[in-house]
Amino acid sequence: MGRRDIDESDFHSRPTKRGSRPRTKQRPEHSDAVTGLVTGVDRGRYTLLVKDPDDGGGDGASGEKIVTAMKARELTRTRVVVGDRVDVVGDVSGGEGSLARIVRIQERTSTLRRTADDTDPYERIVVANADQLVIVTALAQPEPRTGMIDRCVVAAYDAGMSVLLCLTKxxxxxxxxxxxLYEPLGVEVVVTQRAPSDDETDGANSAGQTAGGMILVPESVEEVRERLRGLVSVLVGHSGVGKSTLINALVPAAKRATGVVNDVTGRGRHTSTSAVALALPVAVTEGSPTDTFDGWVIDTPGVRSFGLAHVEVSHLLRAFDDLDEVAQECPRGCTHLADAPDCALDDWIEASPEDERPARAARLTSFRRLLASRTGSDA
Structure with a gap:
């Protein structure tokens, strides 16, 4: 093949700042975008539930289809988390190999955050749009750590979420x-317990069934379910406290891996490796249908620490209406801790009627314990 002659049509000058077309900052409106709920995140791919226009349902099982998506370029630096409501375009068919694109994150109603420790300036978003934080804590094996519970309560109140303390074992x-310790703070408490079973089945195949031949007493599971109905609840807890076991009893189709507690260290093994949102069945009993749902359960990986560098002390105080009102009379710069001089909260206790004083004192003591966990002071 011979060499082609080159003429002036082959010359392309590089555009100058003056002659180049300016890059527009206007973004497409994406008026055809549909709304999806982020139920899972895995290495840059997002699992969404998108309403199927061909099905009139939309209850978390029927009426919605599973769509895989990625973030649009303009969201590169924006974190999308489980619980987010997002606008998506592209291939939302949900077919094998299809990939949609997330172009917007809708306004969040709540954002649960944590930091690695109390000095880390980088906030990590745990979940978005949750109504309730469920702190799962074992009463033994491993031993409960009140410091961890306190920190989770602080983070939840800072996010504007209610708190449910679920005590297992x-x-x-x-x-x-x-x-x-926690009911004076307005924290609801629910308790579950296990009962031995001859069934050595792995996973959850009946009401309350757990791995390793143990079952949760069905009545205690249903008590938890009642507290979760109609809400988006996120479960947090140390490894080994029975969080995955509880989720398997509440949502048998979840089949979350369960682990055991190390006899030497007293710690559990991480079994949940990523956050995932699961539709909560109305009931799980022998022979009952499980295709009716009322609420969402978000399982999160086991945590060993819950930093609170992002929490302002004033935000924590506002979670307690009665104490916040009294604290308005405190001198400027009052820390509200037990050693704070002239703290109006102490006067509030002294001035209370005899029959109310024990309850007020318990509430103030519990609040100061939370405050100490945030400030790093001695409780």
Missing amino acids: ADLASPDELRA
């Missing part, structure tokens, strides 16, 4: 002490 220890 009540067959091994009494829940009374932890009830007394």
